[in-house]
Amino acid sequence: MTDFDIAIIGAGSGNTILDERYDDKRIAICEQGLFGGTCLNVGCIPTKMFVYTAGVARTVADAARYGIDARVDAVRWPDIVSRVFGRIDPIAVSGENYRRCSPNVEVFSSHTRFLPSDGPYRLRTEDGDEFTAEKVVIAAGSRAVVPEQIADCGVPYHTSDTIMRIPELPEELIIIGGGFVACEFAHVFSALGSRVTMLIRGSTLLRGHDDDIATRFTDLAARKWDVRSNHELADARRVGDGIEINCRDGSVVRGDMLLVATGRRANGDLLDAHHAGVELTADGRVVVDRYQRTTARGIFALGDVCSDYRLKHVANHEARVVKHNLLQDWDDTEALMPADHRYVPSAVFTDPEIAGVGLTENQARAKGYRIKVKIQDYADVAYGWAMEDTTSIAKVIVDADTGLILGAHIMGPQAATLIQPVVQAMSFGLPAQQMARGQYWIHPALPEVIENALLALCGEPPWPPPKRH
Numbered sequence: 120m121t122d123f124d125i126a127i128i129g130a131g132s133g134n135t136i137l138d139e140r141y142d143d144k145r146i147a148i149c150e151q152g153l154f155g156g157t158c159l160n161v162g163c164i165p166t167k168m169f170v171y172t173a174g175v176a177r178t179v180a181d182a183a184r185y186g187i188d189a190r191v192d193a194v195r196w197p198d199i200v201s202r203v204f205g206r207i208d209p210i211a212v213s214g215e216n217y218r219r220c221s222p223n224v225e226v227f228s229s230h231t232r233f234l235p236s237d238g239p240y241r242l243r244t245e246d247g248d249e250f251t252a253e254k255v256v257i258a259a260g261s262r263a264v265v266p267e268q269i270a271d272c273g274v275p276y277h278t279s280d281t282i283m284r285i286p287e288l289p290e291e292l293i294i295i296g297g298g299f300v301a302c303e304f305a306h307v308f309s310a311l312g313s314r315v316t317m318l319i320r321g322s323t324l325l326r327g328h329d330d331d332i333a334t335r336f337t338d339l340a341a342r343k344w345d346v347r348s349n350h351e352l353a354d355a356r357r358v359g360d361g362i363e364i365n366c367r368d369g370s371v372v373r374g375d376m377l378l379v380a381t382g383r384r385a386n387g388d389l390l391d392a393h394h395a396g397v398e399l400t401a402d403g404r405v406v407v408d409r410y411q412r413t414t415a416r417g418i419f420a421l422g423d424v425c426s427d428y429r430l431k432h433v434a435n436h437e438a439r440v441v442k443h444n445l446l447q448d449w450d451d452t453e454a455l456m457p458a459d460h461r462y463v464p465s466a467v468f469t470d471p472e473i474a475g476v477g478l479t480e481n482q483a484r485a486k487g488y489r490i491k492v493k494i495q496d497y498a499d500v501a502y503g504w505a506m507e508d509t510t511s512i513a514k515v516i517v518d519a520d521t522g523l524i525l526g527a528h529i530m531g532p533q534a535a536t537l538i539q540p541v542v543q544a545m546s547f548g549l550p551a552q553q554m555a556r557g558q559y560w561i562h563p564a565l566p567e568v569i570e571n572a573l574l575a576l577c578g579e580p581p582w583p584p585p586k587r588h
Contacts, residue, residue: 131156
């Protein structure tokens, strides 16, 4: 049996831990799938490549209002897929090859579980390899959740793991779910020519977002997609070459392809982690403290397997924390680096784009803050007016007592970029007035929508004055 200094379960963000400081350590990397994890292979990167393509198609479709006559003659779906994965697949292969060529690293390519042990942690792969490790990093990610009504009925379906590699575009796509994955794929397939029907349990899409954003986005989405709100799934069946979804209210939805986007579950429950003394939450997440330490001495965890956030930038941050803490004394909290989850931004790359950071208005009120809120239209700044944008907004929430920004939520072009200076201000404790007046804001540019929201919250008139028709 081989003895390792460190075993890493998962080669997504877990694969980023190793640098030259680990060259004298004997390392095991256990990855049953592709190197690079969810983000590289079936998540952030390929989806945004499809989103960019969809944006090109949408720009052409909307060109006439700006005096440009253009049209999309054809969508070559196989070429789109080939462009995306022709670039991505080699990265996963090269990442694995690089680790296999590292003299101090051994790669195990099947599912790995903990075994009972009285000494160093003992692990076994499904291929039958057994080994021990003094320390372990659990970075095993998460998996798509499929409702039992779909999983058990025999109807073919896709998740985000498979939908991007289908051979041709569906004419009618049914999407179950209303979160960020569902909304991004609805945008992609709708822009490329599919008719999209969304079945959601609640009254709005993106219901975890600020109410103003979720409500306005749902209204806009309903203009492009058939959004069926307050629909509980009953069962599904095949009808000829298509699929029929029956809802509890008696309604029926038909299409020729089904995408299930009802969330993800941490993979902590697949590791037999109890053999190592690692505690899990009720939903399968590994329990960690602020230093990413689990309840088992010498075992750390990072990313989707333990985090409240399903975000790559959070996993990368936690990987940096673990990279440092693995080399420190387990009990020396002065030497250990804490993770910082105070102000975690997120974005939804749909149409229109959405981004947010911090508290929603309802959350701020529930926490007892005395708040000031400003919703600023893109149309009120020069660049938004030039775009003839009539729907996009930026919402900023400020603590009325301290002037500190509690949250910001944006819906419109470049939202994911526009949110970043707000993240910076919140992270470094910059009050709204100082953020607004303590720097130049490029004119005319969309960041002025943030500037004007801040000025309004500080009781100052915006400059330049709002543009109106």
